[in-house]
Amino acid sequence: MAQYGTETDFRIAPELSFTLPANLTDTGATIKAGTPVGGADNLLLNADAELAVTTDATTQGLLLHTTDTKGGAFATVMTEGFVNLNRLSEDVQALITDDIKTALPKITFLKR
Structure with a gap:
């Protein structure tokens, strides 16, 4: 049975954020909002880049x-x-480790 609900927006000032559509690798899993994603292809330069969950310098953004x-x-x-x-x-x-924060210099992380 389908479950419906709402998600809390983790962004502060959403109007100041920049987002892009992306392809995610089929892992057969559900990936939670805010999870770091990335890959070998640069999402900004390749609209067909396929992203997956990352924990290193290949991180390109956070799943919205x-x-x-x-x-x-x-x-x-x-x-x-x-x-x-x-x-x-x-x-x-x-x-969201220090490595992830370093890989995402245009995202500011706060605890508010």
């Missing part, structure tokens, strides 16, 4: 909405803006 990747998926990726870490689930917060 929780997304089911079964069969591959299109998603929105935030590449610039302000993020309230307190609005992310604890497991996603744990993914």
Whole structure:
């Protein structure tokens, strides 16, 4: 049975964020909003770049909405803006390491 609900927007001042559509790799899993994603191809230069969950310097942005990747998926990726870490689930917060913050210089992380 389908479940419906609303997601908390983890952005501070959404109007100041920049997002792009992206292709996500089919992992058969649901990826939560705020999860770092990236890959070998640059999303800014290649509209067909395929992204996956990342934990290193290949990170290119944060997934804006929780997304089911079964069969591959299109998603929105935030590449610039302000993020309230307190609005992310604890497991996603744990993914936002210093390496991720370094890989995303145009995203400011706050705890508000």
